[in-house]
Amino acid sequence: MARETCVLNTRRALCSSIGINAILFTVLLVLQCVQYDIKKDDDNSMQSVTEQFSATDQSKNYYSDLSVSNDTICVDCGYLGKNISAEETLYNRISISKNGSQMCCLEDKSLASLVRKVLKIGDGEKPIDKDYFSWWRQRPNSAHLYLKDWYRTQLHWTATEETGSAFSKLSIVDQNKLVIKKTANYFVYAAVVFDFRTVIKVPQVYYNITSFLPVLPHLQPFVLMGKYGGSPFSEKRHTGYLCGISKFYKGHQISVSVNDHSFIDNTPYANFFGIFRL
Known part of the structure; x- marks a missing residue:
């Protein structure tokens, strides 16, 4: 019983912290990347998701492996494979970038603000709450x-x-x-x-x-x-x-x-x- 409790507590702790650790680790890899735009994907299963991102291009900042809006962060997740669905990950949705990269997106206003501050983009100079x-x-x-x-x-x-x-x-x-x-x-x-x-x-x-x-x-x-x-x-x-x-x-x-x-x-x-x- 004690072992099962320890395993459960470990899983909960890892899930609660995996978001910010993953984002911080990703930021290390993208500081010198070039900008890119989001486009519609030919695959019908991804098309509606891509359209949601294209509609708000003006408010986003893009890099080759990362995009940041006011409340959403998308990171390159091609390593997960083409058949992965958002329900199988800790992300909210999956999209495809203009250069064909598979992007996993997390909706979290606080983490988006943190990434914008670290990368000094958009309103990144404003104080973070x-x-x-x-x-x-x-x-x-x-x-x-x-x-x-x-x-x-x-x-x-x-x-x-x-x-x-x-x-x-x-x-x-x-x-x-x-x-x-x-x-x-x-x-x-x-x-x-x-x-x-x-x-x-x-x-x-x-x-x-x-x-x-x-x-x-x-x-x-x-x-x-x-x-x-x-x-x-x-x-x-x-x-x-x-x-x-x-x-x-x-x-x-x-x-x-x-x-x-x-x-x-x-x-x-x-x-x-x-x-x-x-």
Whole structure:
């Protein structure tokens, strides 16, 4: 019974947070994309949906993998396959872009405002009503941070920025580590963007999420590890994303590390680190 309750709580927590995490992760991939328009699709099953978007072209801002209106966000979701329906996803509807990309659309005014602010498009310079994110910011035993800077071997994170999406209900030590205050199962995640356009060959880089419990220094740490580069076919830009579920005890310190900071792209909102209790 306890196991079923844990699974149920995990599913609910992931569903409530998957929306904003998916949008933030998508934003990292589209900051330098070109603009595009929406057109009608020849497929009758998609035509009515496409017409709804075409009717309001003047109020939208478009990129090759993303479109944003006042209350709707559409992201490229071709990886889901041509036969996927909106009912099988967490999105509200699916459309087709002018260049033939399959777009999954989510109706959420607060997330649309956040994306417009991050991308600085349209009315993105206007203040965001932070009450929109009360469900996100008021979760106990959780945090969502953005990269501020780094010093020597440490990445420094911040919970203060203008969109209202960053926050921390946990203590932050040395601007680097989140300190767990209640023993429980947690979902932890981090994204780091690398830019290798200044070098001819992409070197290998390593990025990790680790834990440390000071009262039990010999306890085996929780570790998520990622590696990228070293191949002549490696792309010059890469987003390293890590996530996992683990039981953390009171006092556990959770941190993110990168072996070479010289290739980190410190564009605002590109790099983030977060955790929430399940």
